[in-house]
Amino acid sequence: MLQAVIFDVDGTLAETERDGHRVAFNRAFASLDLPYHWDTDTYIQLLKISGGVERLTFYLSRNAPTLAEAERARLAAELHRRKNDFFRELIAAGRIRPRPGVLPLFDSLHEEGIQLGIATTGSREWVTLLLNSLLGTNRVLHLRAVITAGDVRKKKPAPDAYVHALEQLKVTAEHAIAIEDSQNGLLAAKAAGLPCLLVRSAFCDEPDVHHADLAVDEFGTPEKPAQILWNPHDIAVDGRISVETLRSLHSACSAAGTR
Ligand code: XBP
Ligand code: MG
8 A cells, every 4th residue: 555655856846957956056156256157958967966066076077177176175065055045045036836736746645644755865955945935834744754965875866865764754665656857866766666656857868767667747737737758557647647646556566566
């Protein structure tokens, strides 16, 4: 029986990479008068690297090769701190909105008594503010687990965030589903033994949707029904991802022994 659903944050709850992080990284570069700018194509490739600090360190190693390692680490940390300041400003300005259809699903899951959790590679420095902005304080109170980058040793695609979320929810992987938007997230959920719904995000480069147990382009609304990208269990998706969709997906995965 489905007992818990664990949501990813970036790209899943909201298009934060498109509307937030990339904009904030570029503002951080400008604030230090650095000659760097991450356009969409560059950022989509850099998103293959989990973690903002790791992304910056990689980029600086390629674009500022003469920097000593210690100086590169200091600059990456300073840029990441500034990025998070700018990202929090964007959140406070209401520039980050929930993906269409995600809040009705969140509410239905809670009404059905299914536990709700968060597993993100993002930093708690902004996750708490973003969750309150996207979900509202009442829905945040329904969250029984919020795992962020600082709570785990290894970031996605390692399974750590999902393993930790299951522990906090006191649920085993057999009784839960993960909802993700990207290749790294999908691999992390599968490595933790979870069936995974992929709601592909705007900045997600061609993920191998075939790792997902069900993949759609959006959560779906009456105005913009969900389009199926991959459906190996032949789950009925009537234009949107509902509690019934997730229960059917969970049952099919349990029956097929796929997790
Ligand atoms: C996505 C990430 C994060 C964000 C940036 O996390 O990889 O690194 O891109 O956040 P998820 P930070 O999809 O797992 O929510 O700068 O705080 O790392
Ligand atoms: Mg994500």
